[in-house]
Amino acid sequence: MQDIINYIKSNKNNYIEELKDFLRIPSISALAENKEDMKKAAQFAADKLKQAGIGNVKIFPTEGHPIVFGEWLGAPGKPTILVYGHYDVQPVDPIELWDNPPFEPVVKGNKIYGRGTTDDKGQLYVHIKSVEAFFKVHGSLPLNVKFILEGEEEIGSENLEIFINQNKNLLKCDTVLVSDTSLYEPGLPTLTYALRGLAFFEIEVTGPNKDLHSGSFGGAVANPVNILAEIIAKLHDKKNKVAIPGFYDDVTKLSKKERDNFKLLKFDEKSFKKEIGIPDFHGEEGFTTLERIWARPTLDCNGIFGGFTGTGAKTIIPAKATAKISMRLVANQNAGKIGKLFAKFVKEIAPKSVKVKVTEMQGGAPFMTPITDKAIVAASNAMAKAFGKKTVYIRDGGSIPVITTFAQKLNAPIVLMGIGLETENLHSPNEHFNLDHFELGILSSALFIDEYSKI
């Protein structure tokens, strides 16, 4: 491997120049005016895959933006890695807050600035370059590789979901490798092995058939805002646990090893509180902050609306009130089952003096690859070698629906080898990417190919 490592290190500047070309294409998936740019970005990625040595590259048109697929299956009997990434980027507004134009990438110190640098062009590019290094140095790969790069990650991956369902055989693999998450801290090799799922609902409480004068009716008529508040209050118990009966029944408990791993991270509660400006933490009794965010299911009200909300006073009993409520789910919870428990409980606790409607808005399964999985072990070793430090294991409290789809439909472990940082302004002005991590990412990817070829 040393020759491959050397090759990668000596080509870093070339890689940065190539990446800049990729970044100059304004592939904003959300905007109709960038439709042609989306095609250009897909073509760019396809060309780079070919140049890297991936012989069979194809661009699949979809109802939305194209999907780029490539494969090299020249190692029969060896495992197959499916690399996933996305070539689309977020819109750039508010444009006036960018120090440099978002699609004119610039390097300052060890960082490259521009839309898509860390999310996800810079991260997906590391895998193209690691594969290329093998072909340039050895003329082949020690295992089989497939690439699937989509252009709709920032708008919901709708057509990729369809594509996966219709092309399970084409995408068949032993593991899915993704770099679209973050390192726990700069320079620290990190594997994310679990994501939370989501069950998102809207509750609408209806009282009278119109807003009523609170003087003429107040005291005798159920107030939908008050009732909705009472319903929401009853969704948690005094220990800040979710009070829906059966809610925790299927939760995979945190193992001692996992809890110990989290403790090693020396999470800085003080600066976390300061950064988001909260006077104190607030959560489920018996768990640390990281455990609460990463490994415990939650219930949050994402929005609420009812009655008069303008300036001043208006004395009404509102006709109705609405709340958006979502639950983050953890491994082994089922969004559909949780949704049923939620709707049943909400209807049970509502008084007969109002009508209550519960609507499902969105749902997604939680995901977890056990840290004992061979792919995780190989990735852990690879990153440790590249970074020169022991790899840490983290979870992520959020959801990446397409990851769950890969795990479920392809029945494969997922390696989330993210090399971004949460501070790199994903989705914000002045997005950037640490170029040391870019290089370490290419090395990690190459070392993973080596490690995983030996399992």
Place this chain on the structure above:
Amino acid sequence: MQDIINYIKSNKNNYIEELKDFLRIPSISALAENKEDMKKAAQFAADKLKQAGIGNVKIFPTEGHPIVFGEWLGAPGKPTILVYGHYDVQPVDPIELWDNPPFEPVVKGNKIYGRGTTDDKGQLYVHIKSVEAFFKVHGSLPLNVKFILEGEEEIGSENLEIFINQNKNLLKCDTVLVSDTSLYEPGLPTLTYALRGLAFFEIEVTGPNKDLHSGSFGGAVANPVNILAEIIAKLHDKKNKVAIPGFYDDVTKLSKKERDNFKLLKFDEKSFKKEIGIPDFHGEEGFTTLERIWARPTLDCNGIFGGFTGTGAKTIIPAKATAKISMRLVANQNAGKIGKLFAKFVKEIAPKSVKVKVTEMQGGAPFMTPITDKAIVAASNAMAKAFGKKTVYIRDGGSIPVITTFAQKLNAPIVLMGIGLETENLHSPNEHFNLDHFELGILSSALFIDEYSKI
């Protein structure tokens, strides 16, 4: 009195024609474009007072719309009645829902249609005509009369409040007579002897310094919407009583006589529920619907807002949430004291993981004239004679701040001899006024002058 009664009855059609002239002036106090119309309406009322026989009539300009004052003090040693009314009207939108133009009054059957018919031009006009009848028939009144007619009732009576404070001597009287409320049902003589007060607040709960991703932070950070919901839920106990300590301490209890009076009204719960479309009533345990609305203090959330409220799903922990909360107060409760109890309690029950701000928006004292007061007794007798039925005693759950100001500043009992109906579309398209009640109102006013002159 019979000759006065006869005179009134024989002039009914003239009164209606005069009222139409008054109604044709579009005296919408809320709209700047109607400023000149406001002056015209004030002048019209002043002219009619003079024509009625009130010698001393004056129009006082204010920062807003003019106040019309008139007095006839030709009965030294006799009591003085102060008649209050307002010549301004509500805006007319949505204009397309009117069957006839709002300022082109038409009579259909026993009703007159047009903006201001019942609120309050038609109602205040009865007192001008009753006074006129005395002068026309007897050349004098058996007691002293003052009139104060304002043009800002629909926009908060701000300048009248100032005027009352600055002219207590000018307005000195033994009772204040007002027709700006409703009969309990058509043809039923009704006196309203109590109004509820108001204490209106805004609660703002602040959590993190910006909206947070509910995946990355959910479970560890207090959610301002959830916390606000919990605060609101704690404002009532399981018996639907307000749970603020001390809230009921000063409440004047309903007497047995009052409760018996209410029972006589045969309140139709079924049609009340049907009209406002509620599945069931909801209120303080141990009280009837009328008692809850009229004679018990309440707490209602008038509006709530926080986080994402658009279509679809957005997974955030909102940075803050706001609610408008008002309490209706009953006799002997003090808005200031209640406000302090409220703010203290809200802050006590809020967790330390959020910041809570309580802002007072509006406050007003409750009002009650005991039904044993001489003015009420005289008014009751007068209405009973005019209508030919026993007068009923009701309360009103709403607030009329200027009534409370009259009661407090002039230290006088208030007679709310309203002759409107709640079904007469006050503030809505097709406002109308029952012309039988118009005549009965003039007769009631004349009979009250007679009755009250003998106390």
